[in-house]
Each structure stands twice: as C-alpha cells, then as structure tokens.
Amino acid sequence: MTVRRAIGPSAWIVGGAGLLIGLLAVWLVKQGNPGNMGLCVACFTRDSVSVFGGAKAKMASFAYIRPELWGLVVGAGMSAFAFKEWRPRGGSSFLLRFALGFIFIVAALVFLGCTVRAWLRLGAGDLNALVGVAGIFAGVAVGAWFLKRGFNLGRAKRLEGGARAAGGLGLLVAIAMLAVVIAYASGTTFSNLTFVSKGAKSTAEGAVLTKTAVVKPAGASLQDGEIVAEDGAVISPAESVAKAKPVPGGTRAPLYISLVAGLAIGVVAQRSRFCTIGGIRDAILVRRWDLTFGVLGLLVGTFVASMALGTFKLGFEGQPAAHTVFAANFLALTVAGLAAVQMGGCPLRQMVMSAEGDVDAFAAILGMFAGAVFAHVYGIAATAAGVTTNAWIALAVMGTALLALGFWKSRAVA
Amino acid sequence: MREVDARGLSCPIPVMRTEEAIVDGVREIRVLVDSGTAKQNVANQLKDAGYAVAVAESSGEWVITATAG
Known part of the structure; x- marks a missing residue:
C-alpha cells in the first residue's frame, strides 16, 4: 500500500474556498454590513424571519431579508443543477433535524453568531470568539464520541415521483425571500411585513x-x-x-452587492463542500484535513482582509455584536457545535444541502426559523450587554436534550 | 472486495465507513453514495489513501470504485 497522503489537492481547494468566503465577508462589512457580520447563518436567518411578524416578537430592529443568505442557497442550487448533483432526498428523522436546527440557532444567538461568524469574529481580532471556538471544539469532540458509538439519524431515501417536488422547498423559500427583498428595495410596500430602513x-x-x-x-x-x-x-x-x-437590520451592504456575494459564496460552498463543523469533526474522527483547510482559509482570509482594510481590532472589549461573558460564549457554541455534528454539518452546509434537494436539511432550516423567534420572544438571545438568566436555562436544557439524543440514536444502521 | 453502502447517510458516516475498509487494508473498495458531498469526500479520501479511483453514475446514484495502487 502506498503511503497515505495527509494533505491532497482537495485540501487546497477547500482551503481556497474558505479564503474566498473570508475575504468576501470582510468586504461585505466594508460595504455596510454589521461589524464582523459579512456572513452569519444564524443572525441572517433571524433577521430574515423578523420581517414576517417580527414586530410582535420584538424583533423589528433586525427586520431585513439578508440577500447574502438566500443568494447563497440559490447559488448552491444553480451549482447543483449545473454539475448534475441535484438529488431530491429525505426521510432521515425530519422532526429531529427540525429540533436540532432549533437548538442550534438558539444557542448561536446566545453566543451572537453561528459557527461561521465565530471564525469571522476571531479573524477580525475578537478574542471572545476564541472562547467560542474552544466551545465548538468541545461540542464537536462530544459529537465525534457519539458518532464513534454509532450515532446516526437513519438513512435518507431518494424521493420518487411527485414527492421529488419537496426537494425544491429550500430553493423555493430562498427565491421567495429574494423576490420580497428585491420588491421592497424597488419601492413596493408590504402592509403585513416589517422592514427596517437602511441607516435607521x-x-x-x-x-x-x-x-x-x-x-x-x-x-x-x-x-x-x-x-x-x-x-x-x-x-x-x-x-x-x-x-x-x-439598528442591526438597517446596517447593510447595498442589495445587489449582497446578492452577488451570496450567489458566489453559494457556488463556492457547493463545489468545495466547505463546512465549518466538518473541518474540526473530520480531523478528530478520521484524521482528514480537507475541511480543516477550509476553516483555516476562512480564518486567514478574514485576518488578511481585516488587516488590509484596517478593521482588525484585537481584544475582548467593545467588539461589534459580541459580549464578554466567557462561560456563555463557550457553552453556547459547545451546544451549537454538538447540534451541528448531530445534524451532519454546519448551518451553512444545511443551507447548501437544502439547495441540492435535501428535505432533511430544509427541516433544520425550518427549525432555525422557529428557534430564532423563540430565542427573541423568550429573551434568550444575548445582546452586547450580556446574557440573560433564560439563556443559561435554555443552554442547560438544550445541552441535556442533545446528550439524551446522542445516547438514544447511538446504534448501528443496517 | 468490500462494498460500503453509504447511501442516505449523513456526513461523516460515509467517510467513517470507508475509513474502516482502508484501515483494514482492503485492496478493492466499492462505495455507494447518493449525495454530491459524500461522493466528493469519499473519492478524495480514497485518492489520498493511495487508491486509483473511478466514479460511475447509475440511476441517480454514484458508485465509487477504488483499487489499491
């Protein structure tokens, strides 16, 4: 047998993808996005659902459909079609994936960012994110332990006949989101929707x-x-x-810049299989470094772009959309990291997979919609001021639920 | 020859099952996958492990055939 190659050509491809996403994310901040928030699947999902009845849930200040996020889904979908990887599939624990998406976003909103934004924050010098990233490692390590014991949510099945249409749900939602935000930007007023005006x-x-x-x-x-x-x-x-x-929702890059960046990130993510969770998980489990290069690329791209644009700021205090509660930053991303391992990849990958026809990934996205509202209605989401008592309770309950799920679903599949 | 049926399994289970076959020193491995992600990840993994890899598509699924070099 030939010597095993630790780092092959594919590692450089994923690394390049991460680098590009990092550069684009910092550039989006320069174009007007909130600080260290060129791309955040959790924040942008929350912002987008805030448009639909968010005023009632005290989420009005976030209300803006982020074109980066839905452009990403559409870009990934176009790429999946172009490369003949569109595969309608589903049936692997739809409801549990909904719950995992829900738990993921609630925890991420306690940290103030998903597993993508954690790296963007770190690359820009936010040391609170270093604590968060340590939490991701802890959560992924626990998830890897369950995977070794045989954790799985069952096999997805290929969808046949009319059921194949369900595979298009992720893309359909993304296209609808983009249609609404483009109509809004073109001057259409929606009496039932909330939008924060730019610069508010x-x-x-x-x-x-x-x-x-x-x-x-x-x-x-x-x-x-x-x-x-x-x-x-x-x-x-x-x-x-x-x-x-x-207000957060009013802080944004011009729509078409966001949209084009999102489309580009979607294509790159679909082709490269970039995954912020896989980057740590595969290194721990199978000593594969391909996806690790993606995460490192993301970090390097963010760091280089932040230095070049003069936005790099090292420290704990006064970081944009961040708080300094160590234990909460750590535990929130431990919970989020474990949830992400259990659903088979980071939220960015769930977005990409939903665009490839994966109905189970779409379930996770629906869970994130519900979780975003829940986190704000019940005062679980953190603010720059810190975290609430409800956040601690939520983290404890969700962490316990994930451990229970881990033991419950740890058995071999045929 | 060992066949790994990784169809419908979430990441990273296809890669884990393939890894078992590699570690066992199996010289000819066939992996069945039905998602682009699993296809790419498993093919890259086998190539890095020194196998000659061929990917064929049949009725919407992929068969990855790997032979030790």
Missing part, C-alpha cells in the same frame, strides 16, 4: 429615526435635535438623539 437608528428611549425623519413612534418629529411626540412631549432629548445607535 434607535435612541435609548426606543425611538427610531432615519436621516430625514422619525419613523417610530408614529406622529413624532425631530425639533431642534429632539424627538418630540405628537402631543409635544419630548421622547428623546438631543443628547440621546446624538447617541442614537444604528
């Missing part, structure tokens, strides 16, 4: 204003730098208006 800011008192007008509360206006209600009462004094902070 919010004061400590909760008033929302754009460059030209006060958009919330209704009837309020800007007078001598103060926000004044219809009845003349001052809502936000001038110093508060001066300190108004941009």
Whole structure:
C-alpha cells in the first residue's frame, strides 16, 4: 500500500474556498454590513424571519431579508443543477433535524453568531470568539464520541415521483425571500411585513429615526435635535438623539452587492463542500484535513482582509455584536457545535444541502426559523450587554436534550 | 472486495465507513453514495489513501470504485 497522503489537492481547494468566503465577508462589512457580520447563518436567518411578524416578537430592529443568505442557497442550487448533483432526498428523522436546527440557532444567538461568524469574529481580532471556538471544539469532540458509538439519524431515501417536488422547498423559500427583498428595495410596500430602513437608528428611549425623519413612534418629529411626540412631549432629548445607535437590520451592504456575494459564496460552498463543523469533526474522527483547510482559509482570509482594510481590532472589549461573558460564549457554541455534528454539518452546509434537494436539511432550516423567534420572544438571545438568566436555562436544557439524543440514536444502521 | 453502502447517510458516516475498509487494508473498495458531498469526500479520501479511483453514475446514484495502487 502506498503511503497515505495527509494533505491532497482537495485540501487546497477547500482551503481556497474558505479564503474566498473570508475575504468576501470582510468586504461585505466594508460595504455596510454589521461589524464582523459579512456572513452569519444564524443572525441572517433571524433577521430574515423578523420581517414576517417580527414586530410582535420584538424583533423589528433586525427586520431585513439578508440577500447574502438566500443568494447563497440559490447559488448552491444553480451549482447543483449545473454539475448534475441535484438529488431530491429525505426521510432521515425530519422532526429531529427540525429540533436540532432549533437548538442550534438558539444557542448561536446566545453566543451572537453561528459557527461561521465565530471564525469571522476571531479573524477580525475578537478574542471572545476564541472562547467560542474552544466551545465548538468541545461540542464537536462530544459529537465525534457519539458518532464513534454509532450515532446516526437513519438513512435518507431518494424521493420518487411527485414527492421529488419537496426537494425544491429550500430553493423555493430562498427565491421567495429574494423576490420580497428585491420588491421592497424597488419601492413596493408590504402592509403585513416589517422592514427596517437602511441607516435607521434607535435612541435609548426606543425611538427610531432615519436621516430625514422619525419613523417610530408614529406622529413624532425631530425639533431642534429632539424627538418630540405628537402631543409635544419630548421622547428623546438631543443628547440621546446624538447617541442614537444604528439598528442591526438597517446596517447593510447595498442589495445587489449582497446578492452577488451570496450567489458566489453559494457556488463556492457547493463545489468545495466547505463546512465549518466538518473541518474540526473530520480531523478528530478520521484524521482528514480537507475541511480543516477550509476553516483555516476562512480564518486567514478574514485576518488578511481585516488587516488590509484596517478593521482588525484585537481584544475582548467593545467588539461589534459580541459580549464578554466567557462561560456563555463557550457553552453556547459547545451546544451549537454538538447540534451541528448531530445534524451532519454546519448551518451553512444545511443551507447548501437544502439547495441540492435535501428535505432533511430544509427541516433544520425550518427549525432555525422557529428557534430564532423563540430565542427573541423568550429573551434568550444575548445582546452586547450580556446574557440573560433564560439563556443559561435554555443552554442547560438544550445541552441535556442533545446528550439524551446522542445516547438514544447511538446504534448501528443496517 | 468490500462494498460500503453509504447511501442516505449523513456526513461523516460515509467517510467513517470507508475509513474502516482502508484501515483494514482492503485492496478493492466499492462505495455507494447518493449525495454530491459524500461522493466528493469519499473519492478524495480514497485518492489520498493511495487508491486509483473511478466514479460511475447509475440511476441517480454514484458508485465509487477504488483499487489499491
């Protein structure tokens, strides 16, 4: 037998993909995306669902359909068709995958980022992400232990006949999302949907204003730098208006830039099989380094681009969309990392697989929709100020549930 | 010859099952897969392990045939 090659040509291809995604992500921030958030599957899923009834769930400040995310799905779908890898399939524990997607995003929103954004944050100098990445390693190590014991969610089956249409659900949702955001950007108003206007800011008192007008509360206006209600009462004094902070949903790159970047990332991710979880999992389990190169590429690309653009900032304090609660950062991504191993790949890969016709991956995405709302309605999602008691409870419950699932599903399949 | 039926299995189980065959020193391995991800990952794994690899498509699935060099 020939000597085994630790690093083959494929490793460099995945590494190149990671590098490109890192460079694009930093560039998207430069183009207007929130700090260290060129791409975040958890945040962007949350932002996108906020558009649909998010005002009721106190998610209005996030409300924007992120074209990067849905462009990624469409790009991956085009690539799957072009390379004849479109395969409608499903039936491997649909409901459990829904639950895993749900748990993944709730945990990720306690860290403030998915397993992709963790690396983007680290590459840009956010040391809280180093704690988070340590958590991913811990979660993946636990997941690998279950896999060695035979953990699996059962075989997916090829979909036949009319059922093949179900394979298109992921793409259909992505196309619908893009259609709505393009219509919105072209001036269509949707009475039932919430959108935050670009550049919108919010004061400590909760008033929302754009460059030209006060958009919330209704009837309020800007007078001598103060926000004044219809009845003349001052809502936000001038110093508060001066300190108004941009709302997350209003912080974004131009739509077509986001869309094209998303499409490109989708094609690259589909071709390369880039996976932020696989990069650690395969190294632990089978000493395969291909996907590890992808993660390293992502880190290097983010670091190089951040240095080149002068946005690199090393430290724990004052990092964009981050908090400094060590234990929460670690545990949140331990839970998210374990959930991702159990569903067979990171959320970016679930997006790509849903675009390839995988209905089970689509279940995970639906779970993420539900989890995003849950995390905000029940005050589990963290803010820059820190984490809530509910977040700790949620992490404990979800971590226990994942361990139980691990033992339950650890048996060989035929 | 050993056949590994990895159809419908999530990552990384196809790679793990293939790894068992490689470690056992099996000189001819056939792996059945039905997703592009598994196809690519398993083919790369076998190539890196020094096998000559051929991928054939039949009725929507892929058969990866690997022969030790």
